[in-house]
Amino acid sequence: MDWQAFALTLRLATVTTAILLAIAIPLAALLVLGRGRWLAAVEALATLPLVLPPTVLGFFLLVLLGPRTAVGRGIAALLGHPLAFSFSGLVVGSVIYSLPFAVQPLVAGFAAVPSSLVDAARLLGASPARVVASLLVPLARRSLITAAVLSFLHTVGEFGVVLMLGGDIPGSTRTLSILLYNQVENFDYAAAERTAVVLLALCAVALAAVYSTATQRGGRRA
């Protein structure tokens, strides 16, 4: 078992999930509470990675973050190394790739909070930030857990973006799904099986945890 790849995968998924929640909570709140036609464009953009082939996204990011564009050169000058083929590059790619998996459940959860509660909070002087923190997040706690777990698992299982953007650098960009691909390519089916079982177990345990909190809540309500 390649524990280095295992640790790297968990680190990537954890960092990505944390960044995604920080972005997705305000974004989902904006989509639910905001007014204006431009919001439709924002929502479409936030959903785009869901239908885009991961290799397409990976390719665009590779070009954008590479030395051929001003953005890529700027980042390279800032960090001292290009973002592509590095752990930070993978984080950027994963955040974009998993964005819909964080935003969609949160939009559904926030939208289910009755607008009369939001009105009451506004009348009592709550700022939009306080409405989100004191009402939407606690009342949509289950959606928040779903968003976090889906983002985490989606990042764990990500392959196309990582391959295009990260290559296969041990300790830096070689995640479990890349490792699995390599093992199969080398006809090392025994090792591939172990890697696949670890990935399967990770996903199954996380999903079971989410659904068990769901049943607890349902049970409490009954």
Add this chain to the structure above:
Amino acid sequence: MPDSASGLGLHFTLDAHRGSFHLQVECRFTAAWTVIFGPSGSGKSTLLRLLAGLDEPTQGRVTLGAQILTDTRHSIHVKPGERHTGMVSQHPALFPHLSAAQNVAYGIRTLDHAARARRVEEMLELAGATELAALRPADLSGGQAQRVALARALAPRPCLLLLDEPFSALDGTASDALIERLQVWLHANRLQSIMATHDASDALALGAEVLLLHEGRQAAMGPAAEVLAGERERLLERLQGEGRP
């Protein structure tokens, strides 16, 4: 503060479209207690939402005392939380994850801890909900929830209190007792209030100024006994009819 002595009070000219419904009113409320009376769909709730700043009119102007709250011509729209306006609607909309006391404290977090606790206690007592402080909204009856919602709206000491059929879930005696206590308190604290109702007996019992709304237009405005004379006859007739064997 609304200054009824100098006749300023609440003044509004509003023009608003909601689908096919059109609300068009111009009014000056100077009485401490005004009732907006009209059947369902006459525009009472729409009007209150506009006054509270929850919705914006197509065209119009709202002033409370010397303060301009809404003025579409100058693109002024003071946010709901900055209008010194409290509102209680038919559906209490209590925050389900907070206790009754925490609900009441929601709008007064700028006060220090001791002052906040005192205010919460005072408001719950006024609303007759002291014993409900620790309960969650899910454990409250409809009437109890309305009492807590009233306490929550009054806690930040607004200048204007908007009530949209606020005590519909309380029985007649409890509602009358609460309104009576509330009127004394509002008077002592110089708060102006506006209550929307479709119940003529409520409006008549309060002896207030009445704005009669009909399909989004002002049908009449004046003392309850005058404006609702027809409604009064109807109520009396019904009572006599019920009294007959």
